[in-house]
Amino acid sequence: MQKNVLEYLEQTVHRVPDKIAYANEEIGLTFKEVYEQSRAIGTCLNDKELYKEPIVVFMGKHPATIVTFYGVIYSGNYYVPIDEEMPRHRIELIFQSLNPKAVICNSDTLDVIKTFDYKGLVFSYEDMIKTSVRDDIIRDIRNKQIDTDPIYIVFTSGSTGVPKGVIACHRSVIDYIESLSEVLKFNEETVFGNQTPLYVDACLKELYPTLKFGATTYLIPKNLFMFPLQLVEFLNKYQINTVCWVVSALTMISAFGALDKETPKYLHTIAFGSEVFPIKQFKLWKKHLPNARFVNLYGPTEATGMSCYYEVNRDFEPNEAIPIGRPFNNTEIILLDENRQIPKQGEAGEICIRGTSLTLGYYKNFEKTNEVFIQNPLNNKYPELIYCTGDLGKYNDRGELIFISRKDNQIKHMGHRIELGEIEAAVHTISEVKSACCIFDEIKKKIVLYYVGDITTANIALKLKEKLPRYMVPNVIEALDTMPLTSNGKVNRVLLKEKYNNK
Amino acid sequence: MEQIIKILSELHPDVDFETCDTLIDDKIIDSFDIVTIISELCDEFDITIPVEEIIPKNFNSAKALHAMVERLIEEE
Numbered sequence: 001m002q003k004n005v006l007e008y009l010e011q012t013v014h015r016v017p018d019k020i021a022y023a024n025e026e027i028g029l030t031f032k033e034v035y036e037q038s039r040a041i042g043t044c045l046n047d048k049e050l051y052k053e054p055i056v057v058f059m060g061k062h063p064a065t066i067v068t069f070y071g072v073i074y075s076g077n078y079y080v081p082i083d084e085e086m087p088r089h090r091i092e093l094i095f096q097s098l099n100p101k102a103v104i105c106n107s108d109t110l111d112v113i114k115t116f117d118y119k120g121l122v123f124s125y126e127d128m129i130k131t132s133v134r135d136d137i138i139r140d141i142r143n144k145q146i147d148t149d150p151i152y153i154v155f156t157s158g159s160t161g162v163p164k165g166v167i168a169c170h171r172s173v174i175d176y177i178e179s180l181s182e183v184l185k186f187n188e189e190t191v192f193g194n195q196t197p198l199y200v201d202a203c204l205k206e207l208y209p210t211l212k213f214g215a216t217t218y219l220i221p222k223n224l225f226m227f228p229l230q231l232v233e234f235l236n237k238y239q240i241n242t243v244c245w246v247v248s249a250l251t252m253i254s255a256f257g258a259l260d261k262e263t264p265k266y267l268h269t270i271a272f273g274s275e276v277f278p279i280k281q282f283k284l285w286k287k288h289l290p291n292a293r294f295v296n297l298y299g300p301t302e303a304t305g306m307s308c309y310y311e312v313n314r315d316f317e318p319n320e321a322i323p324i325g326r327p328f329n330n331t332e333i334i335l336l337d338e339n340r341q342i343p344k345q346g347e348a349g350e351i352c353i354r355g356t357s358l359t360l361g362y363y364k365n366f367e368k369t370n371e372v373f374i375q376n377p378l379n380n381k382y383p384e385l386i387y388c389t390g391d392l393g394k395y396n397d398r399g400e401l402i403f404i405s406r407k408d409n410q411i412k413h414m415g416h417r418i419e420l421g422e423i424e425a426a427v428h429t430i431s432e433v434k435s436a437c438c439i440f441d442e443i444k445k446k447i448v449l450y451y452v453g454d455i456t457t458a459n460i461a462l463k464l465k466e467k468l469p470r471y472m473v474p475n476v477i478e479a480l481d482t483m484p485l486t487s488n489g490k491v492n493r494v495l496l497k498e499k500y501n502n503k
Numbered sequence: 504m505e506q507i508i509k510i511l512s513e514l515h516p517d518v519d520f521e522t523c524d525t526l527i528d529d530k531i532i533d534s535f536d537i538v539t540i541i542s543e544l545c546d547e548f549d550i551t552i553p554v555e556e557i558i559p560k561n562f563n564s565a566k567a568l569h570a571m572v573e574r575l576i577e578e579e
Contacts, residue, residue, distance in 0.1 A: 226534045256554045458516035
């Protein structure tokens with residue numbers, strides 16, 4: 001029985017040692033190199049007696065970063081990816097929450113880490129991979145590990161202003177990779193074009209199937225997602241046949257007519273998710289790639305990657321939403337109404353998830369974990385956890401699951417999951433601000449900030465860029481003389497939305 | 504030119520678009536901004552921006568955007 005994600009690598013490296021596993025435009029690492037380097041990193045971490053600790057990987061989007069993840073897993077620790085593009089304030093919050101004993105940098109970030117108030121060990125990737133591999137040590141670590149031991153923490157937006165660390169284990173990742181691969185039919189010929197950052201769980205879709213099948217993943221430079229023709233040229237140059245992208249990356253290509261000029265002719269599998277795919281744009285893709293498979297994916301980070309899928313196999317009206325379909329094998333979706341009962345057919349309920357794919361919860365936050373990972377209310381006979389997503393869904397007449405909306409103020413923007421409360425909390429840390437409220441323009445997909453305070457919009461923008469990741473900085477910022485309030489003294493979001501819509 | 508500066512400033516009130524000529528190189532604008540800028544330029548000047556024009560050098564500064572818009576207006 002497979003108990004460790006690295007067994008994928010250990011089987012594949014014998015079969016295709018010299019094939020490229022992960023590459024960017026400059027370099028490619030073969031499976032043999034991935035295997036040797038990650039075990040060297042594992043040996044090196046073990047030398048410092050680090051075990052079952054969060055190890056921060058502070059490197060950019062690069063094949064070496066992926067190898068470092070696996071090195072951390074070889075050592076029996078778990079990796080926490082931090083991107084060099086994250087704002088300082090967010091990195092500080094994450095460090096506070098983790099209190100890590102070790103950080104792995106590369107030559108680009110070694111100087112950056114010195115500017116943080118961090119006293120633990122600092123490793124450099126370039127040095128670590130020179131360590132002589134100790135097979136006996138690697139074997140001992142493996143022998144004492146079990147499949148519910150953690151492998152990573154990724155941070156997701158938190159409504160109070162502090163990001164939450166979601167911690168996942170071997171078992172949940174293996175379950176996800178097996179089910180996902182079955183649906184998307186990956187194999188050794190698969191060539192992935194990775195779009196999502198390495199610090200979110202979305203990249204699991206490329207990272208682990210590459211190991212499982214001996215496939216190849218190209219990391220696409222972020223910059224290319226601004227320039228549609230260059231992006232399609234990249235896909236063709238590297239003969240990329242499979243993409244798992246956020247919808248906005250796909251519509252960027254179709255909306256500007258890039259498909260009319262150049263077809264991504266090798267693409268046969270297109271998975272998308274995190275947002276609603278506008279039907280008009282979807283049809284453009286379908287028209288240019290009539291033989292490709294299009295699969296909508298849905299799922300929260302808390303249930304490891306994705307939980308549901310829908311392969312598009314019929315036409316949709318322009319105002320229709322593509323279903324999120326049905327759960328992966330070995331996952332069950334339970335809809336629950338306000339009384340935690342199953343709603344009538346066709347009525348809305350909260351989407352709750354049951355299955356091995358559930359992550360372990362939020363790191364060092366039992367309170368938050370217990371709020372959303374709860375005993376299955378339909379089972380009073382033995383302990384059984386389900387995860388409550390906070391998403392509302394219903395079944396259509398065909399028995400397909402449809403996403404309706406959020407229960408709270410969480411939004412999806414550029415494929416990222418964002419709590420408007422986290423943005424507001426960041427605005428409130430600016431001393432001149434008296435009051436602030438964020439709303440989301442669903443149509444134009446803009447985050448709109450209203451605030452009251454003696455500070456210019458330009459200075460607000462400047463300060464927020466230091467505190468928030470780029471995708472969370474409001475797209476429209478407006479000053480108000482007073483904040484509209486409801487009768488019980490809360491900010492009147494409805495009125496603000498009306499004001500914005502009437503503009 | 505004024506209209507272009509206005510569109511850009513609404514996206515990033517903290518940036519001096521009169522002088523900055525490294526909007527792409529220094530990652531000042533991102534893919535969301537590009538989409539917004541294109542849609543607003545098309546509305547404002549009643550033009551369509553062909554995909555061949557959506558390349559880094561046309562978006563690196565307000566001046567470059569202005570030159571592209573002028574050229575497209577002339578061609579129409």
